[in-house]
Amino acid sequence: MSIVLHSRPIWEAFEAKQEPIAEADPAHYREFVFRTALAICCEPDGAEDVTQEVLLILFRSRAKLAKVEHRAAWVRRVTVRSALKYLSRNRQHALLTEDVRAGSENADSIAVFLTLARLTPEQRVLLGMAIKQGLSYREIGEALGIPEGTVASRLSAAKKAFQRMWEL
């Protein structure tokens, strides 16, 4: 009689048993939400705060999340709204910490960050989604709840505003 021993460690067997996270599970969107929030907030602390808030909203609305057809678009819309609220709340704070940030990070990055901080929250959202994430006007319009033509004009205005602030 031979005794067959399991060669794999216990934790490997445990990991193998782990089921993939369902698409309707809020945990499935952690990375997606954080990257979207980071593109808008441009700082990890703010992006983390927004991600926490969005995951909580997704958890509370998980029944709705399970029914929604385009989940990614819906989650992006929730993230953009939360990020807009965060930027509106912390706009003054971002300007006040100018000295602290200037001494701790790369000078060019600080200059860009402070220029972005002078823009309106919506302009930051538009730049982040268009330039950082490379989303189409339609996708940006869906996230912000505005028509594509409005996205084009406001994005153009946001780029001009960034240039104007950059030159100051």
Add this chain to the structure above:
Amino acid sequence: MKQSDSLSRLSEFYEGLDSIPTPSINVPRPTGRLVWSLAPLGVSLLTIAFLSFCASGPSGQPARVPVSFSLDRYAMDELGQGQPAPGMHRKAMLKLKQRTMA
């Protein structure tokens, strides 16, 4: 030219954000099942607490004694013993009480 320069700086800044790792954010998990599984225990504890409150008398006074115990006490007094008569049936105690009341 100036706009493209400022936008290229912006693009570089955005590319730098990719190096930031995703933090380990705790995702809330459903607790509904756990809450409902603990419901019977909660109801039992509430019932016990309510009955204890009802049984307790005003502050400084002993708790109200249930009827069955008063019969035992009556039987003890009647028989003049320190404890209920061994093997005394509940019906016998009731008869004893009725006789005394009459």
